[in-house]
Amino acid sequence: MKLSVFSVVLGDMPFPEACRFLASQGVDQLEIGCGGNPGKQHCDPKKLLGNKAAQKEFLSILSDNNLTIAALSAHGNPVHPNPDIARGFHEDFEDAVRLAAELGVDRVVTFSGCPGGSKKDLTPNWVTCAWPDDFQDILTYQWDEVLIPYWQKEAEFVKSQGIGKVALEMHPGFCVYNPETLLKLRAAAGEVIGANLDPSHLFWQGVDIPRAIRALGSAIYFFHAKDTSFDPDWNPVNGVLDAKHYSHPQRSWVFRTVGYGHGQLAWNQIISALKQAGYDGPISIEHEDALMSGREGLTKAIRFLKDVLIYEQAGAMYWA
Numbered sequence: 001m002k003l004s005v006f007s008v009v010l011g012d013m014p015f016p017e018a019c020r021f022l023a024s025q026g027v028d029q030l031e032i033g034c035g036g037n038p039g040k041q042h043c044d045p046k047k048l049l050g051n052k053a054a055q056k057e058f059l060s061i062l063s064d065n066n067l068t069i070a071a072l073s074a075h076g077n078p079v080h081p082n083p084d085i086a087r088g089f090h091e092d093f094e095d096a097v098r099l100a101a102e103l104g105v106d107r108v109v110t111f112s113g114c115p116g117g118s119k120k121d122l123t124p125n126w127v128t129c130a131w132p133d134d135f136q137d138i139l140t141y142q143w144d145e146v147l148i149p150y151w152q153k154e155a156e157f158v159k160s161q162g163i164g165k166v167a168l169e170m171h172p173g174f175c176v177y178n179p180e181t182l183l184k185l186r187a188a189a190g191e192v193i194g195a196n197l198d199p200s201h202l203f204w205q206g207v208d209i210p211r212a213i214r215a216l217g218s219a220i221y222f223f224h225a226k227d228t229s230f231d232p233d234w235n236p237v238n239g240v241l242d243a244k245h246y247s248h249p250q251r252s253w254v255f256r257t258v259g260y261g262h263g264q265l266a267w268n269q270i271i272s273a274l275k276q277a278g279y280d281g282p283i284s285i286e287h288e289d290a291l292m293s294g295r296e297g298l299t300k301a302i303r304f305l306k307d308v309l310i311y312e313q314a315g316a317m318y319w320a
Contacts, residue, residue: 001271001309003302004029004070004284006224009294011041015058018042019065025302029070030062031222031284034099035092036076036110043072045095048102055103070282071222072096073109075169078154079146080124081116089113093154097161107165108158109196109222112176112185115146126173128241143184147175151189158192167196167222178205179215186219194221198286199270203228203261204240204253210273220279224286225305227261228253246290255288257297259304267308275310283309 005027010018022030034043048054062068074096076089096108117125117138127135127142158166168176168185176182179195186193195216199209213220235252242252258267271283283305289297 001274001280001311002028002070002282003305003309004031004282005298005302006031006033006038006073006284006286007042008033008038009285009287009298011039015042016061019061019067023065023067025299026306027067027302029068029282029284031070031073031109031282033073034096035074036089038073038075043099045092045099049095049099050102059103069103069105070284071107071109071167072100072103072105075109075111077111077113077124077174079113079115079150081121082123086113094157097158097163097166100163101161106163107167107221108163109167109169111171111174112147112151112168112181114174115142117141124173126175142175147185148188151185151193155189155192164192165194165221166192167194169196169198169201169224171198171201172205178202178207179212182216183219191219194219196222196224198224198226200224200226200228200255200261200286200288204230206240209266209270213270213273213277213279217277220274220277222281223274223279223283225258225283225301226286226288227256227258229256229261254290257287257289257292257304258285258301260289260291260300264304264308267304271308271310 005022007018007030032043033039034045048058074092076092078086078090078093080086080089093110100108114124114126116123118141125138127138129135168182170177170182176185182195197220202209202212230253231251234250238252240252244251246254285298285301287294287297
């Protein structure tokens with residue numbers, strides 16, 4: 001396993017400075033935002049695509065700091081019912097795939113997206129309830145008419161570029177938000193589709209992370225290290241479906257730096273489950289902790305995970 005950082009947390013730093021800082025902290029890899037919600041502060045495909053000189057300079061900054069690229073990320077909603085919004089996210093994703101191919105990166109991270117509830121909608125409609133029956137009609141439309149056709153086409157595009165892994169972040173608000181929906185889309189669009197497993201998005205849904213890892217198995221293509229904590233007063237009263245802003249003092253749950261929602265034993269079990277499932281890829285820190293600065297949350301997460309990650313291959317069982 002290799003320790004990675006999602007570059008967005010250092011978006012206020014020039015790329016060379018960010019790389020020097022991460023190298024000084026003992027980080028191995030960098031997950032680089034290059035479009036969509038993560039932005040393009042450190043990597044703009046429009047400036048790098050087809051530009052060998054610019055790519056060489058970009059890669060030399062990483063190599064000079066003993067860093068490699070864990071993944072390129074362009075999270076967005078390419079099936080947004082507003083065609084202009086959808087087009088922007090779609091183009092960013094495809095540019096990320098093209099750039100990954102040119103840079104020799106084997107995976108791109110994004111969201112599945114969420115359409116509207118019908119062809120007439122202008123905003124996404126994420127269904128969280130089975131009844132009234134309108135919701136079943138919405139799901140049929142979203143999956144059969146929009147999501148599956150889109151990702152079947154994009155899977156072919158991704159393969160045509162020589163990229164083997166699209167890691168969809170399972171995130172509430174999008175059609176793929178848990179292992180079941182991830183595997184459903186993977187079955188329809190092929191094995192180029194896999195999971196970016198971010199425990200923070202599953203914790204608050206009540207998911208047992210090691211069991212989710214076992215269910216996904218070889219479909220895990222990436223991993224975000226981020227935690228969730230539950231408010232002991234408001235969570236038991238209001239449950240986990242909480243649409244209040246993340247800064248609201250009465251939220252049922254909030255995102256936290258790893259170790260501030262679940263202790264080391266929980267994270268030891270998560271990393272062990274990943275190892276058992278055959279995942280030996282990047283463990284990429286994503287900072288979204290409203291109680292800490294990006295710098296403090298990042299450095300605490302790095303220190304925490306250095307004791308949790310399993311870096312070496314298991315030796316022979318000399319005792320067995």
